[in-house]
Amino acid sequence: MQLIESIMAIEHKTRTQLVAEAIREKILLGEFKSGEPLRQAALAEELNVSRIPVREALLQLEAEGLVNFEAHKGATVTEISASQVDEIFDLRALLEAELLRHSLEKLSEDDFQSAEALLQELEAAMAAGDTQAATGHLNSAFHGKLYSKAERPQTRELVEQFSKNSERYVRMHILLAGGLNTAPEEHRELLKLCRAKNVDAACDYLIRHITGAKEDIKNLLIKMEEQGA
Amino acid sequence: MQLIESIMAIEHKTRTQLVAEAIREKILLGEFKSGEPLRQAALAEELNVSRIPVREALLQLEAEGLVNFEAHKGATVTEISASQVDEIFDLRALLEAELLRHSLEKLSEDDFQSAEALLQELEAAMAAGDTQAATGHLNSAFHGKLYSKAERPQTRELVEQFSKNSERYVRMHILLAGGLNTAPEEHRELLKLCRAKNVDAACDYLIRHITGAKEDIKNLLIKMEEQGA
DNA sequence: TCTGACATCAATGTATACAATTGACTCGAA
DNA sequence: TTCGAGTCAATTGTATACATTGATGTCAGA
Numbered sequence: 191m192q193l194i195e196s197i198m199a200i201e202h203k204t205r206t207q208l209v210a211e212a213i214r215e216k217i218l219l220g221e222f223k224s225g226e227p228l229r230q231a232a233l234a235e236e237l238n239v240s241r242i243p244v245r246e247a248l249l250q251l252e253a254e255g256l257v258n259f260e261a262h263k264g265a266t267v268t269e270i271s272a273s274q275v276d277e278i279f280d281l282r283a284l285l286e287a288e289l290l291r292h293s294l295e296k297l298s299e300d301d302f303q304s305a306e307a308l309l310q311e312l313e314a315a316m317a318a319g320d321t322q323a324a325t326g327h328l329n330s331a332f333h334g335k336l337y338s339k340a341e342r343p344q345t346r347e348l349v350e351q352f353s354k355n356s357e358r359y360v361r362m363h364i365l366l367a368g369g370l371n372t373a374p375e376e377h378r379e380l381l382k383l384c385r386a387k388n389v390d391a392a393c394d395y396l397i398r399h400i401t402g403a404k405e406d407i408k409n410l411l412i413k414m415e416e417q418g419a
Numbered sequence: 420m421q422l423i424e425s426i427m428a429i430e431h432k433t434r435t436q437l438v439a440e441a442i443r444e445k446i447l448l449g450e451f452k453s454g455e456p457l458r459q460a461a462l463a464e465e466l467n468v469s470r471i472p473v474r475e476a477l478l479q480l481e482a483e484g485l486v487n488f489e490a491h492k493g494a495t496v497t498e499i500s501a502s503q504v505d506e507i508f509d510l511r512a513l514l515e516a517e518l519l520r521h522s523l524e525k526l527s528e529d530d531f532q533s534a535e536a537l538l539q540e541l542e543a544a545m546a547a548g549d550t551q552a553a554t555g556h557l558n559s560a561f562h563g564k565l566y567s568k569a570e571r572p573q574t575r576e577l578v579e580q581f582s583k584n585s586e587r588y589v590r591m592h593i594l595l596a597g598g599l600n601t602a603p604e605e606h607r608e609l610l611k612l613c614r615a616k617n618v619d620a621a622c623d624y625l626i627r628h629i630t631g632a633k634e635d636i637k638n639l640l641i642k643m644e645e646q647g648a
Numbered sequence: 649t650c651t652g653a654c655a656t657c658a659a660t661g662t663a664t665a666c667a668a669t670t671g672a673c674t675c676g677a678a
Numbered sequence: 679t680t681c682g683a684g685t686c687a688a689t690t691g692t693a694t695a696c697a698t699t700g701a702t703g704t705c706a707g708a
Contacts, residue, residue, distance in 0.1 A: 202669070204490050204691065230660070240693045242471070245661090249475060253482030261433050262660060262699050277573050280517075288513060344506050348577070431699070433661065459690070469663045470690085491669050491690060 205239045210247035212237060217256050217267055218357055228257065228265040255355050272412050275359055278352055279404030285349050286400060287393040289337035294389050296339035302385055305335040309377055316374065326357045332377060336384060359407050376402075434468045439476035441466060446485050446496055447586055457486065457494040484584050501641050504588055507581055508633030514578050515629060516622040518566035523618050525568035531614055534564040538606055545603065555586045561606060565613060588636050605631070 213233065216222045228248065230241045237244070248265045251257040259265045312328040330353050337346060376399050383392040442462065445451045457477065459470045466473070477494045480486040488494045541557040559582050566575060605628050612621040 202491070206691080207490070231658095241660090242692055242694095246475065246478060246691095249478045250482075253479075261436070262431070264660065273570075274573070277571055280571075281514075281574060281577075284513060284517060285510075288509075341502075342506050342509075344503070345510060348510075435661080458688095460688095471662055471664095474691085475661095493690065 205243040206246040206250070209233070209237055209239060209243050210250045213247060213251060214254070214256060217251075218354070218361070220358070220361065222267050224267050224269045226267045228267065230264070254351060270359060272408050275356070275408055276404065278356055279400055279407075282349060282352050282356070283397045283400040283404075285345055285352075286333065286337065287397050289340045289342055289345055289349060290384075290396055291389060291393050292342055293337045293340035294384060294387065294392060297336070297384065301335060301338065302381065305332055305381060305384075308332040308335060309381065312377070313374055326360060330354075330357075336380075356407075360403075434472040435475040435479070438462070438466055438468060438472050439479050442476060442480060443483070443485060446480075447583070447590070449587070449590065451496050453496050453498045455496045457496065459493070483580060499588060501637050504585070504637055505633065507585055508629055508636075511578060511581050511585070512626045512629040512633075514574055514581075515562065515566065516626050518569045518571055518574055518578060519613075519625055520618060520622055521571055522566045522569035523613055523616065523621060526565070526613065530564060530567065531610065534561055534610060534613075537561040537564060538610065541606070542603055555589060559583075565609075589632075 213222070213228070222228065230244045230248070234241045234244045248257055248259055252259040252265070256268055257265050258268055308328055308331050312332060315328060330350070333353075334346075334350075337349070340346065376395075380392065380395055380399060383395055386392075442451070442457070451457065459473045459477070463470045463473045477486055477488055481488040481494070485497055486494050487497050537557055537560050541561060544557060559579070562582075563575075563579075566578070569575065605624075609621065609624055609628060612624055615621075
């Protein structure tokens, strides 16, 4: 008898989903590097499944932009170029400002308080040196809170996808350049503008915030490309 | 001997790709209606393939937003709601304006001339009553020409995806409301502003152009939902 | 040495067969 | 009647086996 399972509606995860999560994680953590080929048979054996769920997972990951899947050639981890980072961050700035614009009026004091709580968690994590995992997660949770009342599900999905994707770059940034120094004060300032319900100023500031992060990362990448080549 | 095939690099399309095209076409043409379930076995038999490529095609179409794929429940054609149309067209306005902004400076007289040629084709098609297929295609070709120098591949891909997606609504619009009346003059005006290299005015006008189409379609959908329900 | 056709092999693409899940239906008990 | 456990069929999920493709290497001939 499966008492536990019958009590709460356990949603049976398919192997495809599990495989997708596993591979996604390894890509985001940098364990699978840019350009690296992902062999179906190897992944299948490692994860104890057949190649079918592996293939389907790779297709999903391709849709998320983490993987390139070419017919008869196989899948590779999506490569990073400075110009792509540039574009992605511009898109984020554009879309996130749009989300904020639609959400800001409807945000309540409760929302601001939980946003502030997230900020404190974030700062605490930074102080504790737990930049790696926590920052990306808490950072997007904070931003997400600000957009939570936007009622723009497709836009949010796009933004989340881009965010998850840029996490790779950000992580690299943190790892190699010693932390994203600007973030803390900027987040405080952004929150202040939101609390004041100053829509235009908040959106402008948000755009500058994201664009600033973009410039940091882009410069770093360009430097790396020069050294590498 | 396969002379023809050996001469030009024929790219062997996988069955998955063929199946995806077939289903996509049927969805865009309205042959598969919103909310309709897509049974893997039925599709497989109809297209003379096994269920594997059908499943993979459905996953691709889900990524394109044409299909919803729920684990253990199967795939259905994505449903349309007025609020989704609203959001999609807002996104298009935002992203296409961004593309135009980045492209406009670099557009040459040649580009304008081929854009104008496309406009004439479009008007000819309209006059000939060939609204259905031609309009969607020519319309996006015209817009695409204006964005062609933007060097923003990811943004363009997004826009193209949304465009292809909204084709369904537009088609419905044309079909049931008797044609998108405003387009011809608006396109001319937009082209004029672009030729004048008046970036801000052109982007503003483009946004109004797209938003106008949105309002038309949204009103229609709301009317239909009232009648239907 | 170079070229190009052919053989070979690793990897992907797909068919078939089987397992697992869902939802509808039945039926008996409260 | 109403509820819930249990069965069954339809459908999806996955393993296995086979087919096909593309890359590499070999070798004959110029």
